[in-house]
Amino acid sequence: MRLMSLMIAGMAKSLHEMFGEAALAVMSETGRSILEILEQEMGLKIEGKEPAAALASIGRTFTEELGFVGSFAVKQDGNRLIVTVQGCQGWDMTQAVLKTTGMETPFTCPIMNVCQAALIRMGRPARKSIVPIPAAHGSTITFTLVE
Secondary structure (H helix, E strand, C coil): CHHHHHHHHHHHHHHHHHHHHHHHHHHHHHHHHHHHHHHHHHCCCCCCCCHHHHHHHHHHHHHHHCCCCCEEEEEEECCEEEEEEECCCCHHHHHHHHHHHCCCCCCCCHHHHHHHHHHHHCCCCEEEEEEEEHHHCEEEEEEEECC
16 A cells, blocks of 8 residues: 555656646546546446535545545535545545645545546536645535536
């Protein structure tokens, strides 16, 4: 597991060195690929759901199926979907990526990138922002739907 973490951190650092802030866009494409795998291999279904319900389904997959996070909650406030994640198993690796790249945004967050990919596929593109919650090893991710 340590080797895999080092490899992912190294790839993220390379992406940042090659693309700078555009690494965020590259990771969005990675989110699309992960979404497809979750649908094919784990039976995740987002079609026909409202955006908040689709994100909740993704959260259940990351929590119950993958055990990647301890908790995942979605709240809708107008055109904003607010996702709160706690107990992330990738917390330490993400912090290492941020340290090595000098970026402030945890652009490698798979939950953020998969949720954004789902919204795009649903025809509901959104601007994303993420604020870490260090004490909970989690984040608050806000998706502002583009109307």
